[in-house]
Amino acid sequence: MIRKVLIANRGEIAVRIIRALRDMGIASVAVFSEADRKARHVRLADEAYPIGPAPSSQSYLRAEAILEAARRSGADAVHPGYGFLSENADFARRCGEAGLAFIGPPPAAIEAMGEKTRARQIMARAGVPVVPGTLEPLEDLPSALREARRIGYPVMLKAAAGGGGKGMRLVQSEEEMEGAFRNASSEALQSFGDGSVYLEKAVLRPRHIEMQVLADGKGNCLWLGERECSIQRRHQKIVEEAPSPFVTPDMRARMGEIAVRAARAVGYVNAGTVEFLVSPEGEFYFMEMNTRLQVEHPVTEMVTGLDLVKEQIRIASGEPLRIRQEDLRLRGWAMECRIYAEDPENGFLPCPGPIVAVRLPEGPGVRVDSAVYGSGEVSIHYDPMIAKVIAWGEDRPAAAAVMNRALQEFQIVGIRTNRHFLLQIVSHPEFLAGNLSTDFIPRFLGPGEYRRPEPHPVADIAAAIAAYESAVRGQAAPPAQRSVSAWRRALR
Amino acid sequence: MIRKVLIANRGEIAVRIIRALRDMGIASVAVFSEADRKARHVRLADEAYPIGPAPSSQSYLRAEAILEAARRSGADAVHPGYGFLSENADFARRCGEAGLAFIGPPPAAIEAMGEKTRARQIMARAGVPVVPGTLEPLEDLPSALREARRIGYPVMLKAAAGGGGKGMRLVQSEEEMEGAFRNASSEALQSFGDGSVYLEKAVLRPRHIEMQVLADGKGNCLWLGERECSIQRRHQKIVEEAPSPFVTPDMRARMGEIAVRAARAVGYVNAGTVEFLVSPEGEFYFMEMNTRLQVEHPVTEMVTGLDLVKEQIRIASGEPLRIRQEDLRLRGWAMECRIYAEDPENGFLPCPGPIVAVRLPEGPGVRVDSAVYGSGEVSIHYDPMIAKVIAWGEDRPAAAAVMNRALQEFQIVGIRTNRHFLLQIVSHPEFLAGNLSTDFIPRFLGPGEYRRPEPHPVADIAAAIAAYESAVRGQAAPPAQRSVSAWRRALR
Amino acid sequence: MRYVILRDEREIPVEVVPREGGYRVTVDGVPHEVDSEFLLPGLYSLLVDGKSWEVNVYSPEPDVYHVHLYDGARRVELLSPIGLVLRAQSTGAGGRGSSVRAPMPGRVVKVLVEVGQEVRKGQGVIVVEAMKMQNELQALADGVVRELRAREGEGVEGGADLVVLDPLAEGG
C-alpha cells in the first residue's frame, strides 16, 4: 500500500501526477531546484524539498539528492514522470534498494529497451517486426558510411541511449553524413551522457503511431489503443491524437498484440508505450519502447476513460488490473497540442522569460495540463514545453473544432509561444483530411514552416490605437522580451 | 440552415453557447449592457452590440433592443440561454415574427409549462403524477390559509410565473403563512412581474431529481438520463450530479418515459428538463418543466458524450435527432458545483466587486464553464453565479475526488466566493455516502450552514508574516472588499 | 518582531525572526522553519517544516487577518505589543455602536421600523435588495430606533448606516 509519493520531476507532468495522487488520497512530495521555488508543482504538492541549483545536472538529474528528499519526507514510492531520470535503470534500482516503490517498470526492462540497438535485437528474436538497420552502435564515421551504403540512403541516425528526437538526424546522401554524424553524436552526448548512435533505414513519408500498454505484476498485459504522433517538427512531436485516422479496428488489434508481445519479451510491468514506424502501405515496424509515461498519454485517457497515472500507482502498489482486454471501449476522438515557449517567426528559438498573464481555455471538451501561471516565468534551464491542450469531441472533426477553439482562447501574455503555429496545423485542410505523416510540416507548411498571415486592417487599426494611446495617454504597448527583439533586429 | 446566432444572454452561459457555435462554424453575435463591455462573452463573440444600461430591465430583458441587434447583425437565429427572456413565450413569438429561428421550444409549449398551475392540470390529464396542491393561483391570504388547511401542513408556496427558487417559501404552520405569503408574492412580483403564487403539499426530506429530454421537430423525443439536484441552499441548486446515486436503471427508464410523456403532452421541441420531487420511498411527482437549457446541463454532457447546445442548434435548424433511445450510453459520473460571488461567513450575502486574479482548475476530469477573468469585475446588477466547475470520474467516488481537487485549485483573488462552502459539502461523509435531500445543508451542516474551520498554526504563521512584511517591507495584505468588511464590523 | 494573537480570551505569543530565504516563526512556544514566497498581493507560498501551503491573506481591518487555506478561511486577530496597549485603552470608551449597515451596494425595498420604536436583537428592521435577492437586515442588539438614514426605493452604499439604534434604557 502506497501512502506518500515523491515526484522526481517538475513542470506540467509533476503537477499532473500530484493531481492523481490527490484524487487517490495519497500524499505528494515535490522536489525543486533553486529556479523552481515558486513553480506550481511545489505549490500544489503536500510537501516540497529543495534539491539543488537550477541546472538539471545539479538538481533533477541528481539521484542522490532526490533519494535524500524521499528519505527526509518518509515517502514510500517515487514517480519519475518523463524525461530526467525516468528511463534511468540505475535510479530505479537505487529506489528499490532504498525501500521505495519505483512507479515504473523493473530496471531490467528499462535497460533492455533503453539501449536501442539491443532492444532491436530482442524484438527481432521475439518476432516483432523492426526497421532494417544496424543492430550495433556505430564506432565511427567510416563505419557509419559503410553501413549506410549497405542499407541504402536515405538513412536515419539515432542516439542509442535515448529518444525524444534528441541526437536524431535524417541523412539523405553520402555528403551529409559527416556533419550529421558529428551533430548527432555531440547532441546525444549532451542529452544522455552517451554519444553512441546507430543507423536505420529511413521509411519515406512514414507515420509515427504508438501503442499504449499496461501490465500488472500478475502477468496481465493489455493494449489500450494507439496514438497518432506523426505531426512532428524536427523529430519533436507537437500534435498527437487518439485514435489514428489511419488505423482500422483490425490493424489496431494486430498492433496491440505485437505491442503486448514486445512488452512481455522484456518482462514489462506498469505503463509503457511501443512506438511504431508505419509506412503509407500500412506495414508497421518497431522503433522503440518508451518505458515510462508519455507526454501525450492524456489523449488515450480521454477516449478510454482510464486515468493512466492512477493505473500506474495501483500497479506499483501490487494491485492487479481491474479491466480485461475485452472491456476496452473507445469513445469519441481526442487531440493534444503541445504549447512551447518558442518563437515560430524566429526559427522556433526558445523564448524563456517572465509571464505577465495566463488565460487558460475552458468549456466543453477542453482539458489543460500545464505548469504556467501569471507572474510566473519560463526558465532557460528546462524544456520549453510549458502546457498541453487536450481536446475531446464525438468524432475527429468535432475534436479538431474544439482544439481550434481552445487554442484561440489560450492566452499567455509576456512570452512568445507556438500557439499560432499549432492553429495553422490543426486548421490545415490536409490535417483535417487526416493526411498525416512525419514530414507533414515541411510538406504542407512550406520550408519556412511558419507562414506569417496576410496583413489585416484590424491589425493596422490596433497598431495605430496603441501608438496613439502611448503618445497621448502613456499606455505604451509593452516591448516583446528583449532577447527576441534583439534577435529580430539581427535577422533583418 | 443557421449561419449566424445572436445570444440573448450574458455570463457563463453566453460564453458556453458562443463556444458551441464556434465549434460548429456558425457566427456568434453577443449583446451587452453598459456594465458588460469588457465581459468575456463580448470578447469571445464574433460580433457584439450594445443594448442599453446596466439594469437587466433596461438591457437583457428588453426584447425590442435585442431584436434590433439581431436585425443589425443579420443573425438568422436567437439563443436565449437560461433566465432573462429564455422562458418568455412572447419573446419567442416575436423572434419567429422577425424571421429568426428561436433556439428553444415553440411559444405554446413555453406558455403551457410556464404557468405552473396550468401545467399541473395538463400533466394530471396526461397521466403524469403531480404533487397534491392547488391547481389555481391563490387569490389572497385567506384562500391560502384555507387551501393549506385542506392539504395539511407543511406546504410549499411557489410563484405561478417562474422557478429557480424565487418566490418560494416552505410554510410549516398556520402562524408562518402570513409572512411567507407576503414575501413570496412580493418576491414573485419582483422577479417575474407577476405576484401570483400557488400551494403544494411539501414532501419531507425529498430529493430533487430532474430528467433531460430532447425532442426534434420530426416527432422524435428522447430522455438522456437524470440529474440529481438535491443539494440546495434556500431552494437554489448549488451541487448537481449525473447520474443520481438514488436512481436504479429501472427507475431511470420509468422516469424517462414519464418525462417524454410530459414533453409530448405540450408538443415540446428542442431541449427541456422535467423536474421531479422524489420521496425517500422513491415515488416521484412532476414539479415543473424548464423549457430551456439548464444551468446544470454539463453533467449530462459529461456522462452521455453529447453536446446539448449543439443538439439544440441542430434541432432548431430542422435536423432530426441522430441518436435513438437505445443508443444512449452513460459513462462514469459527473458533478457540478456552482461558484457564487457570495460570502458564506456573512449569511451568503452577494459580494460584487473587482477581481484581482483568477486561476482556473485544470487537469484530468476537470471542466470549467465561467465568465470570470483577472482584472474583471462581478457586477451588482446580475446573478452572483460566476462559474461552474464540472468534474468527471469513472465512478462517483472518483468524480467527488476530482471535484474536491478542482475546488482546491480554483483561485479567485479579490472577491469572496462560496468555494470553501462547496468544499465542505463535497467532502462531507453524508454526501460521499450519497445521502442527499433538499434539506441536506441545514441537516448536516447545521443551522449556521457554513462552519468556520478550526484554528490552524499555518494560518497564524501566515498572518504573522503578512503583518511583519507590511510593517517591514510594505507588502501589505490587501483589504477585503469594502462593503463586506464594513458589514463584518456591523455584525460583531 | 513579537506579536500577540487574541483567541478565546487568550493572548498567544508569536515571534517572527527573518532568516535566509524565509523566517523562523514561533507560535505559542512552538518554533517553525518557514520558507516564504510572495506571489501576488495577498498570495503567499509557504513551506512550513517541509509542508507546502498556498495561502491567501486579507486584512479587512487593522489587526485582523483572514487567512484562506485549502479547507477554508480563518480569522486571525493579531496585534503588535503597541497595538495591544492601544486596544486596552480604547476599550470601554463607548464600545461599538449598534447601527445596522448595508451589507453591499443595493436598493432599500422596505423599512420595517419607525423612529422611537423598540426593537429586539434579531428583529428585522429593513429590507435591502441587491443582485436580484432581497435581504432582511436585523438588529444586532436590543435597542430603540434613534434615526433612519435610508428611505424606501433609495440606493445605498455598501457599509452605509441605515438604521441607528440607541441601547435600551436599562442597558444604558
Added chain:
Amino acid sequence: MRYVILRDEREIPVEVVPREGGYRVTVDGVPHEVDSEFLLPGLYSLLVDGKSWEVNVYSPEPDVYHVHLYDGARRVELLSPIGLVLRAQSTGAGGRGSSVRAPMPGRVVKVLVEVGQEVRKGQGVIVVEAMKMQNELQALADGVVRELRAREGEGVEGGADLVVLDPLAEGG
C-alpha cells in the same frame, strides 16, 4: 493624429480621431468606427464596425508593432510623420551592421569560424545551446570575420554580439 504604415514599399496613410467610447480610425481612406477597451498592458478588446476582436499588441522596437489576432501575429511598421522624416535622414548612414547576435541567453558550444575567415550568407558561424537545444547561428550576409566576442563554453546574454563581420571587399 496622422500616421503612416510602411508596407511593401508603400506608405499607407492612417488617421486616429478619438470620439466618445473609442476612435474613428481611417486606414488607406477607409473609415472604421472602433470601440476600444484597454484590458491589460498590450491587451485590447476592439469592436470594429460591430465585429469583436481581442488583440495583443507588442512594440519590440520603436515604430514596430506586433499585433496578435486569433489567427496569428502581424508585424506593422507604423510611423508618425516626424518619425518618417527622421527615418529618411538616417537611411544610408551606414545602414545595419551584420554581426551575429545571441538569440537568447545561453552557452556557446562551438565557434565554427576564425578571425579573418571569409564567410557566405547562411553559413554556420557559431553554435549556441539553450534549453537543451543546440542552435547553429548563421551569417546574415557575406563577409569577413572581424572579431569573435564569445569563447566556447562561455555564457552569453540574449542579444549580445557574438561574431562581428565586415562586408566583403567588393561589397565595401
